[in-house]
Amino acid sequence: MFWAEICQFAHDISERVGLHLKADFGTVHPSEKSDGSWVTRCDRWADQALRDAIAARFPDHGLLTEETLHEFPPQDWCWIVDPLDGTTNFALGIPMWGISLGLLYRGTPVFGCVHFPVLGQTFHGFWAGNSGLTLPQGAFCNHQPIRVSTAALSPNQLFSFCTRSITALQQEPAVSLTLPLKVRMLGVSTYNLLSIASGMTLGGVEATPKVWDIAATWAIVHAAGAQWIPLQHQPFPLEVGRNYQALSYPTLVVARPDLAPQFLPFSVLLGSPA
Known part of the structure; x- marks a missing residue:
């Protein structure tokens, strides 16, 4: 039940935030961060919205995000948030940008969900690794299983x-x-x-x-x-x-x-x- 709740929550909140971001897609003016990359008010709004939602649903979980919280916390469970991956694309009106949520157990990701609002694609997957956890299996796009290609190298790959x-x-x-x-x-x-x-x-x-x-x-x-x-x-x-x-x-x-x-x-x- 825990993993079903995690997966549903990640899908719901990323889709809800994505719907809000689409209203400003291609219309906002970016500013430069210290490393030269762009940031917009939409990045900051999404960061806050995702932090608030996670804190409300999982108050015992830690948080690390691109825009605000950069120090890894001591909790066993921690969400790592990229509120708007592809800010340059977002600001320039290119539809390839997304919202990324990773859940870590004792410092290593065991679940990920990335939603691309304009493309209409949401990826998620579970990976136990050496965590000792019992997890659902697989990687998915729009809830359909995905797998790496078995194609040989060629000029069409x-x-x-x-x-x-x-x-x-x-x-x-x-x-x-x-x-x-x-x-x-x-x-x-x-x-x-x-x-x-x-x-x-x-x-x-x-x-x-x-x-x-x-x-x-x-x-x-x-x-x-x-x-x-x-x-x-x-x-x-x-x-x-x-x-x-x-x-x-x-x-x-x-x-x-x-x-x-x-x-x-x-x-x-x-x-x-x-």
């Missing part, structure tokens, strides 16, 4: 980069960007990684994702059978009392272990300290 990974590789003349498949740049870290979980792409790399970018996708990607390859250090478990605002986790995710050698030679360049 896809690999996703982020903006910063492309920039980093362009500054390394010894590395060729020639790949045996097509390249995409989706502009949203969660959707980048979830596209692998759902079989749309064979791999993806993120150069500077923060913990709120990967907490929900960690559970879903693993549940779908993908391989997560940290390029600098393991992201989980998180440490109680540590501030995660400035810490990045360069990451490569591939649909299958046999694909890793194809992408690791250039991906490891992204693992230098952020």
Whole structure:
């Protein structure tokens, strides 16, 4: 019953917040944060709305969010919230942006839910890992099971980069960007990684994702059978009392272990300290 409640709550609150955000989609003026990324009043409103909803339903759970709470709390259960992943897309009227909720047990994600309001897609998944918990099994999009692709490398298959990974590789003349498949740049870290979980792409790399970018996708990607390859250090478990605002986790995710050698030679360049 606990897990059914968790799943239903995550779907309901992300859809409710998403409906509100759609009213301002493409119309708000962003400002710059200290790291150069954009933030809008919608990010801040959604952060507050999600924190309030979680605190009301699960008052004993901890919280860590992109916009306000950056220090990992001492509770066994903690929600990590990205209230609006893809703020640039949101502000510019590009429909690929989402709301991300990850639930951690003793510092490691065991459940994730990511809702993309304009796309009409909601992903969720459960991953017990080494937690010792008994969980439901699987990864889902709109409640239908998803799984990584079994396709072979070909010019008709896809690999996703982020903006910063492309920039980093362009500054390394010894590395060729020639790949045996097509390249995409989706502009949203969660959707980048979830596209692998759902079989749309064979791999993806993120150069500077923060913990709120990967907490929900960690559970879903693993549940779908993908391989997560940290390029600098393991992201989980998180440490109680540590501030995660400035810490990045360069990451490569591939649909299958046999694909890793194809992408690791250039991906490891992204693992230098952020």
